Amino acid sequence: MDNYPRQVRLVEVGPRDGLQNEQAEVPARIKIGLVDRLAAAGLAAIETTSFVSPRWVPQMADAVEVMAGISRRPGTRYTVLVPNLKGLEGAIASGADEVAVFPAATESFSQRNLNCSIAESITRFAPVCAEALRAGLAVRGYVSVVLGCPFEGAVEPSAVAEVAARLVDLGCHEVSLGDTIGTGTPAANGRLLEAVSRRVPMERLAGHYHDTYGQALANIYRALEMGMAVFDSSVAGLGGCPYAPGATGNVATEDVLYLLQGLGIETGVDMGALLEAAQFICNHLDRPTSSRAGRALALKAQRETQ
Numbered sequence: 001m002d003n004y005p006r007q008v009r010l011v012e013v014g015p016r017d018g019l020q021n022e023q024a025e026v027p028a029r030i031k032i033g034l035v036d037r038l039a040a041a042g043l044a045a046i047e048t049t050s051f052v053s054p055r056w057v058p059q060m061a062d063a064v065e066v067m068a069g070i071s072r073r074p075g076t077r078y079t080v081l082v083p084n085l086k087g088l089e090g091a092i093a094s095g096a097d098e099v100a101v102f103p104a105a106t107e108s109f110s111q112r113n114l115n116c117s118i119a120e121s122i123t124r125f126a127p128v129c130a131e132a133l134r135a136g137l138a139v140r141g142y143v144s145v146v147l148g149c150p151f152e153g154a155v156e157p158s159a160v161a162e163v164a165a166r167l168v169d170l171g172c173h174e175v176s177l178g179d180t181i182g183t184g185t186p187a188a189n190g191r192l193l194e195a196v197s198r199r200v201p202m203e204r205l206a207g208h209y210h211d212t213y214g215q216a217l218a219n220i221y222r223a224l225e226m227g228m229a230v231f232d233s234s235v236a237g238l239g240g241c242p243y244a245p246g247a248t249g250n251v252a253t254e255d256v257l258y259l260l261q262g263l264g265i266e267t268g269v270d271m272g273a274l275l276e277a278a279q280f281i282c283n284h285l286d287r288p289t290s291s292r293a294g295r296a297l298a299l300k301a302q303r304e305t306q
């Protein structure tokens with residue numbers, strides 16, 4: 001128990017990573033309602049939208065409207081994903097607090113997601129990070145496909161460590177390691193974190209686990225044992241990645257919160273308010289939550305009011 005962090009910061013990525021993968025159009029007012037409810041639940045960092053090419057990800061084409069419509073809560077950090085300087089311009093104009101850049105650990109995924117090689121993406125992200133920092137924004141970095149690539153299969157931890165180190169060189173205060181297709185298992189995750197933390201200290205690393213194979217909570221538990229204290233998650237388990245065939249949602253925020261509460265780890269997030277945010281988006285999408293804890297807690301509440 002003693003090795004676990006006392007506090008964990010949850011980065012809510014549902015409005016971006018979740019909704020970027022919805023086939024049905026989600027109106028901006030619903031996205032705004034979701035972000036505001038997540039902020040009210042105490043999530044201190046919310047990845048709100050992305051300023052990417054609308055040809056590539058039409059679901060995020062309303063980024064300007066979403067950023068203009070949210071009610072800024074003091075203390076909440078509103079982050080947006082940006083692939084290039086054009087995206088950064090949009091991010092700055094929208095008043096984002098933080099931008100996230102997102103190179104990949106494999107060449108095939110880099111081509112599919114960013115239409116360029118890993119080296120080209122780093123070259124392209126360098127001025128994005130420098131300009132963002134000059135404008136007073138924080139910069140977060142992702143490395144995608146850290147525990148498996150849909151096109152290349154297994155990924156060498158050293159390749160991930162190299163990209164993570166480059167992101168720190170570019171000025172990222174934090175590097176989030178993305179298991180984009182959710183194939184990672186705790187053993188592989190342990191080896192990955194060992195390798196990456198030799199180049200980037202654990203205090204600057206975050207875990208971003210998609211739950212495709214049901215391994216996300218186990219991976220988080222392994223990461224907690226190794227001292228990781230920042231995790232990305234998605235309300236109601238929404239999500240996927242449009243350029244990763246077969247990838248399902250991120251681990252559900254409710255499930256991670258339930259795990260952390262059980263370990264006595266502080267997050268500042270209120271479960272009741274989080275469940276309301278989940279209910280709000282699930283009602284709109286007209287489908288049940290993907291969160292196991294969310295489902296169980298909703299049924300329990302129903303039984304108690306009967």
Ligand code: HMG
Pocket residue numbers: 017020050051052053054055056057081083084086087088102113114115142143144145146177178179180208210240241242243
């Ligand atoms: P490209 O086609 O090579 O770029 O795409 P381009 O510069 O030739 O531009 C093409 C068109 O897009 C032009 O419009 C540009 O103006 C426009 P046109 O003149 O043809 O009408 N454009 C933009 N519009 C708005 N905002 C922008 C922007 N940039 C160009 N920022 C590009 C290259 C990088 C733009 C494209 O590949 C792209 O947008 N990729 C983003 C893909 C994406 O969002 N993927 C999902 C997020 S990543 C993810 O989910 C993984 C993660 O969760 C971690 C994990 O799970 O591991 C982060």
Ligand code: MG
Pocket residue numbers: 017178180208210240241250
């Ligand atoms: Mg993701």
